[in-house]
Amino acid sequence: MNVGALARRLGLFVVVIWAAASFNFIVPRLAPGRDPIQQRLGQMAAQGGYQQQGIDAMVKAYQARFGLDQPLWKQYLSYLGDIARLDFGTSIALFPTKVSDLIIHALPWTIGLLLMSTLLAFTIGTLLGALMAWPRSPRLFQYLVAPLMTLSAVPYYLLGLILVYVFGVIVKVFPISGGYSTGAVPNLSMAFAWDIVKHSILPALSIVLAGVGFWAMGMRAMMVTVEGEGYMLLADAHGLKPRTIFFQYGMRNAILPQFTALALSLGYIVSGSILVEVIFTYPGIGSVLYRAISGADFFVIYGVVFMIVVAIGLATLLIDLVYPLLDPRITYERT
Amino acid sequence: MASLSAFWRYGRRNPKLLGGLLLILVIVLIGLVGRFFVNLDDARPISAMPEMSPTWEHPFGTDGVGRDLFTVMVAAIPLALEVGLLAGAVGLGIGTILGFIAGYKGGMADNIIRGVVDTLLTVPGLVVLITITASIKSVLSVEVMALVVASLAWMWPTRTIRSQVLTMRERAYVKMAKLNGLSTMEIIWQELLPNLLPYLGASYVGAVSSAILASIGLEALGLGPQNEPTIGMTIYWAIANTSLIRGIWWWWLPPILFVIMLFIGLFMISAGLDEVANPRLRRTV
Numbered sequence: 001m002n003v004g005a006l007a008r009r010l011g012l013f014v015v016v017i018w019a020a021a022s023f024n025f026i027v028p029r030l031a032p033g034r035d036p037i038q039q040r041l042g043q044m045a046a047q048g049g050y051q052q053q054g055i056d057a058m059v060k061a062y063q064a065r066f067g068l069d070q071p072l073w074k075q076y077l078s079y080l081g082d083i084a085r086l087d088f089g090t091s092i093a094l095f096p097t098k099v100s101d102l103i104i105h106a107l108p109w110t111i112g113l114l115l116m117s118t119l120l121a122f123t124i125g126t127l128l129g130a131l132m133a134w135p136r137s138p139r140l141f142q143y144l145v146a147p148l149m150t151l152s153a154v155p156y157y158l159l160g161l162i163l164v165y166v167f168g169v170i171v172k173v174f175p176i177s178g179g180y181s182t183g184a185v186p187n188l189s190m191a192f193a194w195d196i197v198k199h200s201i202l203p204a205l206s207i208v209l210a211g212v213g214f215w216a217m218g219m220r221a222m223m224v225t226v227e228g229e230g231y232m233l234l235a236d237a238h239g240l241k242p243r244t245i246f247f248q249y250g251m252r253n254a255i256l257p258q259f260t261a262l263a264l265s266l267g268y269i270v271s272g273s274i275l276v277e278v279i280f281t282y283p284g285i286g287s288v289l290y291r292a293i294s295g296a297d298f299f300v301i302y303g304v305v306f307m308i309v310v311a312i313g314l315a316t317l318l319i320d321l322v323y324p325l326l327d328p329r330i331t332y333e334r335t
Numbered sequence: 336m337a338s339l340s341a342f343w344r345y346g347r348r349n350p351k352l353l354g355g356l357l358l359i360l361v362i363v364l365i366g367l368v369g370r371f372f373v374n375l376d377d378a379r380p381i382s383a384m385p386e387m388s389p390t391w392e393h394p395f396g397t398d399g400v401g402r403d404l405f406t407v408m409v410a411a412i413p414l415a416l417e418v419g420l421l422a423g424a425v426g427l428g429i430g431t432i433l434g435f436i437a438g439y440k441g442g443m444a445d446n447i448i449r450g451v452v453d454t455l456l457t458v459p460g461l462v463v464l465i466t467i468t469a470s471i472k473s474v475l476s477v478e479v480m481a482l483v484v485a486s487l488a489w490m491w492p493t494r495t496i497r498s499q500v501l502t503m504r505e506r507a508y509v510k511m512a513k514l515n516g517l518s519t520m521e522i523i524w525q526e527l528l529p530n531l532l533p534y535l536g537a538s539y540v541g542a543v544s545s546a547i548l549a550s551i552g553l554e555a556l557g558l559g560p561q562n563e564p565t566i567g568m569t570i571y572w573a574i575a576n577t578s579l580i581r582g583i584w585w586w587w588l589p590p591i592l593f594v595i596m597l598f599i600g601l602f603m604i605s606a607g608l609d610e611v612a613n614p615r616l617r618r619t620v
């Protein structure tokens with residue numbers, strides 16, 4: 001990759017990050033009526049009570065932070081400076097917890113759950129999709145097309161709701177809420193690890209079920225086009241084993257777009273499956289965001305959203321950098 | 336009548352389109368005809384005893400604050416469709432205009448539009464929508480919701496329509512029209528748009544479907560219009576009131592079934608329209 005293309009790509013990444021930060025700065029100021037953050041703080045101050053002390057400190061911190069007496073451009077610059085240092089301010093509901101601490105505690109749960117279920121869905125779905133397009137596979141796979149298409153059309157969190165009901169109410173096999181048993185102390189023992197796995201099975205299952213259809217449909221479409229290629233016929237004429245043709249000639253050539261999509265969805269694992277986490281009260285980013293929304297905790301909302309945009313921007317940047325290594329046909333020369 | 340039977344004959348060759356249309360028709364009819372059989376005021380809180388299981392009087396039971404859930408569904412279906420159709424239309428409209436400018440005029444305009452679209456496509460739509468709706472929650476109505484969703488629904492149409500226009504621009508019939516002295520607008524209206532119609536139709540269904548998906552997702556997070564009985568809001572309250580583990584299945588099951596029917600219907604229509612727009616697909620399936 002030449003230097004100019006690399007610089008352009010990096011520039012695009014910086015622009016996305018800057019735009020996301022500016023977006024968070026502008027949106028509360030464009031909202032109709034008063035600035036929603038101030039409105040919320042005023043509301044809490046009016047409620048008074050034992051929290052009064054904290055609220056006053058928060059209002060002061062908020063005003064100092066944005067320097068509300070300063071001209072707008074100065075506010076903007078100091079805001080950008082804070083963001084560059086990953087300082088998103090403090091939570092309103094859980095004052096004085098810092099937003100970055102909330103994110104850091106929730107992130108491992110979300111990444112663990114989503115990484116596992118995305119990779120599972122990818123592997124199962126891709127294999128199923130290839131088999132569905134393969135003329136020599138058993139007829140059984142033909143019948144899978146319709147149900148898998150249906151699954152890919154259904155929003156993933158609805159499957160979660162149905163799973164909660166089936167496994168939480170009818171057959172009580174797996175725990176349906178939380179990341180680990182209440183009362184259990186997080187430690188490094190096998191028992192605790194097993195506890196975490198048990199709690200992740202149902203949320204993971206609902207993500208996997210919804211994802212398999214998507215991956216299978218993509219792979220099936222690619223596999224159909226690959227089967228029409230001359231080299232497949234030639235491999236057959238050479239008398240190669242069907243197994244070899246299927247994996248090394250068919251799947252290997254069809255799988256590249258799948259890898260692109262996989263890399264993209266790995267970027268999305270940080271954002272998690274917000275509603276799945278909410279349904280299973282899983283202690284990840286999605287639940288943090290959900291609680292922040294219902295508590296009108298704006299600093300947390302903006303912080304989490306910014307973090308997700310950055311993570312996904314990073315993932316797409318990495319894909320673009322790695323892609324020429326995977327597929328030698330792609331270069332970033334100027335055409 | 337003749338056209339109806341012709342449609343029926345075509346539908347038998349394209350069962351996906353027919354099945355999808357029938358499914359959506361059933362849902363629309365429940366929304367449109369249903370309102371003549373229920374009193375829409377029952378969709379408000381405290382119109383019945385809370386948490387009653389289904390009876391003849393309340394076919395889907397009632398929720399935790401005494402809304403009649405059948406009435407809620409009847410009232411919610413048109414709202415969901417309204418958000419989808421409106422947001423889809425705005426998104427596809429902007430996408431078509433920008434796609435034509437970028438694809439047909441090319442040059443500087445193309446570079447700018449392509450740059451903006453490629454940048455915005457790397458931004459996760461749902462979380463941006465969460466930021467916006469959370470900030471303007473107090474003034475959200477169904478129409479505002481549609482516009483917010485539409486603000487991120489135009490990039491895909493722009494990109495795909497641009498590439499379609501790029502290939503069409505070089506066709507012989509367009510060159511012929513140019514040689515005949517047609518102006519750019521005339522070529523676009525008389526030559527390009529009619530040929531793109533099936534494609535635009537398929538894109539529209541796709542745009543409507545993803546707009547409804549986004550709006551129900553936002554509503555289920557508690558970020559929908561606060562005073563309207565929407566499908567997503569019903570799911571939100573059902574989750575918030577732990578109806579799942581308390582076994583109040585009639586609270587969450589109907590909205591879920593409607594959403595699933597809606598998406599499968601839209602998906603089938605869009606797959607069916609793809610076959611109309613792209614005859615080559617007919618043999619591969």
